[in-house]
Amino acid sequence: SFKETSKPILKLEVDSSANNYTEDMENEFIKSVRQKYWNTLFNNAEFMSLFTSNLKQKYLQHVEELKDYDFSLFNIYTLRIQMSKEMIQG
Numbered sequence: 001s002f003k004e005t006s007k008p009i010l011k012l013e014v015d016s017s018a019n020n021y022t023e024d025m026e027n028e029f030i031k032s033v034r035q036k037y038w039n040t041l042f043n044n045a046e047f048m049s050l051f052t053s054n055l056k057q058k059y060l061q062h063v064e065e066l067k068d069y070d071f072s073l074f075n076i077y078t079l080r081i082q083m084s085k086e087m088i089q090g
Contacts, residue, residue, distance in 0.1 A: 035067035041076065051087055059083065 014028045041047055042060050059079075069075050 031067040034069070034071050035063055037071040038063045038066040038069075041071075047080075051083055055083060055086060 014025055014032055039060070042056065042063065048056050
């Protein structure tokens, strides 16, 4: 026979030093995943190959802000256009 326990079998934790509120865990998880994908994109040599190291560094610093935006084709293309314009101007 099995004994009943109130202990969960699986536990979801989100590593967030800025916010430890468990009631907002789902949003923190989503933001963490977005941040990881944006960071990976900016470290991708093929995507970043046309841009200067200064521009690359600038956008790597903005990953914290981009976690509030969906990681979607539209947003990636929009960002790429913005970066291209900055490259031409600077």
